[in-house]
Amino acid sequence: xxxxxxxxxxxxxxxxxxxxxxxxxxxxxxxxxxxxxxxxxxxxxxxxxxxxxxxxxxxxxxxxxxxxxxxxxxxxxxxxxxxxxxxxxxxxxxxxxxxxxxxxxxxxxxxxxxxxxxxxxxxxxxxxxxxxxxxxxxxxxxxxxxxxxxxxxxxxxxxxxxxxxxxxxxxxxxxxxxxxxxxxxxxxxxxxxxxxxxxxxxxxxxxxxxxxxxxxxxxxxxxxxxxxxxxxxxxxxxxxxxxxxxxxxxxxxxxxxxxxxxxxxxxxxxxxxxxxxxxxxxxxxx
Numbered sequence: 360x361x362x363x364x365x366x367x368x369x370x371x372x373x374x375x376x377x378x379x380x381x382x383x384x385x386x387x388x389x390x391x392x393x394x395x396x397x398x399x400x401x402x403x404x405x406x407x408x409x410x411x412x413x414x415x416x417x418x419x420x421x422x423x424x425x426x427x428x429x430x431x432x433x434x435x436x437x438x439x440x441x442x443x444x445x446x447x448x449x450x451x452x453x454x455x456x457x458x459x460x461x462x463x464x465x466x467x468x469x470x471x472x473x474x475x476x477x478x479x480x481x482x483x484x485x486x487x488x489x490x491x492x493x494x495x496x497x498x499x500x501x502x503x504x505x506x507x508x509x510x511x512x513x514x515x516x517x518x519x520x521x522x523x524x525x526x527x528x529x530x531x532x533x534x535x536x537x538x539x540x541x542x543x544x545x546x547x548x549x550x551x552x553x554x555x556x557x558x559x560x561x562x563x564x565x566x567x568x569x570x571x572x573x574x575x576x577x578x579x580x581x582x583x584x585x586x587x588x589x590x591x592x593x594x595x596x597x598x599x600x601x602x603x604x605x606x607x608x609x610x611x612x613x614x615x616x617x618x619x620x621x622x623x624x625x626x627x628x629x630x631x632x633x634x635x636x637x638x639x640x641x642x643x644x645x
Contacts, residue, residue: 362409362554366561370510374417377558381409382503389493396484400443403492407437412554415522419514420507429505439492446480449593452586456611463603472604476593512639515562519555520635526552527627534620539588542616546581549623553578566637573626580619587612 362381364373385406392399411433418426453460453473460469496503526548533545553574560567591608 363558363561370416370515371420371507372509374413374420375504375507378410378413379504381406381413386496386500389496392489392493396489397443397447397480399489400440401447404437404440404444407433408550409554412551413558414505415551416515416518416555416558417505417507419518420510421505425505432499436492436495439488442483442486443488445589446476446483448586448589449476450480452583452590456590456607459607459611460604463607472594479593512562515559516635516638519559519563519638520631522548522552522555523627523634524631527631530623530627534623537616542581542584543588545623546578546585549574549578549581563638570626573622577619577622577626580615580622584612584615584619587615
């Protein structure tokens, strides 16, 4: 099955299955991980994010101690690959910015920056992050799937409402100052909200079915902002950095933040309790 709970599944059964499927796919992807370390890093971090989104929904079923332990483990796993992911993201973001940069700083200088980023990516790929990630996965292969009780629709409503609340809080903080760290936090919370909406859309179709794509688009806008920050950080200290390079980045960043502001204002307009009340009555079986 795909990454969603079927209408007939109870929360515990559905979330256990969803996590199990992500772990199985990740384990299979580990087999060929070293052939393209950057591509693997991206896919593996997506798998980790999906597992953590499911764990957040399962939090009322697991209890705080068990949730905290599992959430930290998956967070630390993803962090092992963060440098690899950033190296790949720099190249992808540079490619998307190529038309803007070529018009401002010239094709040759844009190509030169791409070559520098590619060299950095190759250096990072030669590290031990992927092998350590796989080693840690193998050590825990039999204990990666939580044993969850059945749970109830109320548990899921509360968990979804809490993720919505965190997304709204993060949005307000990010749009007040537009600092990179705050925008990054908003992106993370928006991503969790998008993944949970995707997981639960068949249980709460009236509220979540149309919301999935919109929240995913918001997370995408904020992801592009993060990628621009990664490009800017990678270019700092570049002695041959051409005039106008950072102006191009800032202009694109400003445009993306403006789009995210409008989208976020619509998606998180309601107060958390009012939004959560819309989830009842659910289709989910008790």
